[in-house]
Each structure stands twice: as structure tokens, then as C-alpha cells.
Amino acid sequence: xxxxxxxxxxxxxxxxxxLSSGMKASLIITTFLIISTTIIGLRVKRMSTSDVPHGxxxxxxxxxxxxNDMMKNDFLPTHWRKFSPYLxxxxxxLMFANTAxxxxxxxxxxxxxxxxxxSLIAFGSVQVAALYIKKPIQRFKDLADPHPLFLPVNLIGExxxxxxxxxxxxxxxxxxxxxxxxxxxxxxWIGIIFGAFLLHPIFxxxxxxxxxxxxxxLLTIFISMAVED
Amino acid sequence: xxEFTEFFAQGMAFIGAGIAVxxxxxxxxxxxxxxxKAVEAIGRQPEAASSIRTVMITGQALAETTGLYGLIVAxxxxxx
Numbered sequence: 001x002x003x004x005x006x007x008x009x010x011x012x013x014x015x016x017x018x019l020s021s022g023m024k025a026s027l028i029i030t031t032f033l034i035i036s037t038t039i040i041g042l043r044v045k046r047m048s049t050s051d052v053p054h055g056x057x058x059x060x061x062x063x064x065x066x067x068n069d070m071m072k073n074d075f076l077p078t079h080w081r082k083f084s085p086y087l088x089x090x091x092x093x094l095m096f097a098n099t100a101x102x103x104x105x106x107x108x109x110x111x112x113x114x115x116x117x118x119s120l121i122a123f124g125s126v127q128v129a130a131l132y133i134k135k136p137i138q139r140f141k142d143l144a145d146p147h148p149l150f151l152p153v154n155l156i157g158e159x160x161x162x163x164x165x166x167x168x169x170x171x172x173x174x175x176x177x178x179x180x181x182x183x184x185x186x187x188x189w190i191g192i193i194f195g196a197f198l199l200h201p202i203f204x205x206x207x208x209x210x211x212x213x214x215x216x217x218l219l220t221i222f223i224s225m226a227v228e229d
Numbered sequence: 230x231x232e233f234t235e236f237f238a239q240g241m242a243f244i245g246a247g248i249a250v251x252x253x254x255x256x257x258x259x260x261x262x263x264x265x266k267a268v269e270a271i272g273r274q275p276e277a278a279s280s281i282r283t284v285m286i287t288g289q290a291l292a293e294t295t296g297l298y299g300l301i302v303a304x305x306x307x308x309x
Contacts, residue, residue, distance in 0.1 A: 164294060171297030174304065214290045 022111030029096050029108065037092070064088055075224040079133060083223055086125065091216040098173060098208025101180070102200060107208070110173040119166030122219050123159065130226035142226075165218055172211045176203030246306040252299025259292040 008015050016024065040060045047053065053061050067088050071080035097108045108114045130139050143158075144151045180199055183191050267285040271278045 167301065168294050168297060171301050172293075175297070175300055178304075210286055210290050214287055217287060218291075 020111060021106040022108045022114055025100050025105035026097065026108035026111075026114055028105060029093065029100060033089075033092060033096060037089075067091070071220070075220050076228060079227055082133075083129070083220075083227075087216060087220055087223075090121075090219065091212060094169075094212035094215055095209060098169075098212050099204050101177070101204050107173045107177060107204075109169045110177045112170050115166045115170030115173075116163075117166075118169060118215070119162045122162035122165050122215075122222070125219070126162070126222050126226050127158070129223050133227050161218075161222065165215055169211055169215060172207055176207060179203060242306045246303035249299045249303040249306065253296045256293050256296035260289045263288050263292065 004015075016027070019027070037060075040057060043057050044053070044061060047057075064084075068080065068084050071084045071087070076083055094109075100107050109118070130142075134142065143154045145154065176199075180195065180203065183195055183199055187194070263285055267281050270281050274281075
């Protein structure tokens with residue numbers, strides 16, 4: 001562990017080159033999102049209330065407003081202001097990451113380390129949110145809900161659902177990547193036509209966006225189950 | 230003899246991978262049932278078609294999970 005950090009600070013480019021392709025794509029997408037969301041945020045902040053946003057700013061404002069409305073009306077009526085920035089950023093990252101193969105990158109979630117990292121993110125955020133909003137005593141009472149004997153079952157449930165969420169992302173993206181490898185490996189130019197009209201629209205755009213939405217939805221539901229009464 | 234057991238184990242792993250992919254039956258049945266029910270619901274209430282479609286696709290993506298577990302097991306058996 002220590003050697004990795006000394007290497008990271010002395011030779012960052014070498015560390016980057018040594019990473020696997022999914023990790024590289026994840027870093028590229030994260031950097032792109034940090035820069036672009038900062039620019040859009042500054043642009044929105046500079047606007048006065050009478051201005052009409054247009055272009056990419058309009059898209060961003062509509063997207064954030066849509067997620068905020070969904071949180072406010074359906075899932076987190078009292079605590080939506082705390083969680084919706086976090087959930088929007090998870091959804092944005094997943095939307096860009098799952099369609100990354102269209103831009104010539106490897107889909108980051110087809111690397112199991114990143115997928116299990118998403119499991120850890122889901123687990124940690126649900127637990128921290130529950131401990132922070134419901135105080136630890138009330139949280140413990142929730143875990144031992146029908147009877148204290150159910151405590152181990154509830155604990156296993158707390159751990160297995162985030163694990164399943166990460167594995168679901170991994171399985172979807174990996175199956176798309178494997179089918180793409182088979183198609184492009186076994187066929188010549190005709191594979192490009194199949195890939196352009198069948199493979200990438202179905203496996204990258206449709207399944208990728210649906211899985212991003214499903215992960216976001218499940219994370220919202222688990223947070224709201226842990227937080228709201 | 231050692232070679233024989235090695236190849237035997239590998240062949241058994243491949244057979245196991247083939248069996249593991251049979252999990253695809255379950256999600257296939259489930260997704261088809263969900264789609265059929267969604268068609269019935271749209272036939273009954275055509276004005277709610279867009280929200281029915283959204284709920285159906287979310288539910289189907291959830292039902293796909295068990296099939297994906299089988300796929301992951303098969304991939305682990307083949308490559309690991």
C-alpha cells in the first residue's frame with residue numbers, strides 16, 4: 001500500500017500507464033465530469049433569475065430539476081436536499097461510464113474492482129446516512145425490527161443487497177463487452193455493420209442507460225428505506 | 230495420470246459453465262411474463278403507456294439479475 005502511494009507521488013504517469021483499461025477509462029470520465037460540471041455550475045451560478053438558460057446549461061438545469069422533483073415527490077420528501085446532489089452525481093457517472101465504449105474507452109464497470117467499488121459506495125452511503133439521520137440507537141432498533149432474533153438476517157440483508165447491485169452492473173457490462181469481443185473477433189468488415197446497428201445501440205446505449213437508472217433507483221430506494229420513517 | 234486429472238478438471242469446469250448458463254431460463258420466463266402483463270395493462274389503459282413502459286423495463290432489469298449471476302459463475306469457471 002505504502003509503495004503504491006510513494007510511486008503515485010513520484011511517478012504519476014507511470015502509475016497511470018500501468019493501470020488496467022477500465023481503471024483508465026474511469027479516471028478519464030471522472031476528470032471530464034469534474035471539469036465539465038464545474039464549468040456548468042459556475043455558468044448557472046452567474047445567471048440572474050430572469051435569464052433563460054440555453055444549450056448545455058439548459059440540459060443540466062432540466063436534468064437536475066427532474067431528479068430533484070422525483071426525490072421530493074416520491075422517495076425522500078424530508079431529506080431530499082441532502083441526498084439529491086450525491087445521487088445525481090452517481091447517475092451522471094454511471095450514464096457516462098456505461099456508454100464509454102462509444103468513445104473508444106473500455107466500459108469501467110466491466111472491471112470487477114470498479115463494480116465492487118460501487119457496491120462499497122452503496123453500502124457505505126446507506127449506513128452513514130442511516131447513522132447520521134437516525135441516531136445509532138434508533139438505527140439499532142430498526143435493524144432488530146420485528147424481534148431481536150432477526151438481527152443477523154437483517155445484517156446479512158444490509159450487506160447482500162449492495163453486493164448484488166454491484167454484481168448486476170458488472171454482469172451487464174461484462175456480457176456486452178464479451179459479445180462485442182466475439183463479434184469483432186470472429187467477423188471481418190461485416191461485423192462493423194452489425195456492431196454499429198445492433199451491438200452498440202442495444203448493449204451500450206440501451207442496457208447501459210437502463211442499468212445506470214436501475215442502480216440509481218435502487219440506491220434511492222435503499223437510502224429512503226433507511227432514512228425515512 | 231496428473232495430466233489426465235488436469236484435463237478432466239478443466240472439462241468438468243466447462244460442463245459446469247454450460248450448466249450454469251441454464252439460469253437464463255428463469256429471467257426469460259420472468260421478463261416475458263412482465264412484458265405480457267405490461268401489454269395487457271397498456272391494452273386496458275393506453276393513456277398510461279409511457280409510465281407502464283418505464284416500470285416494466287425497470288422491473289425486467291431487476292429480474293435479469295439471477296441470470297447474470299449464472300453468467301458470472303460460468304465466466305469464472307471458464308477463465309479462472
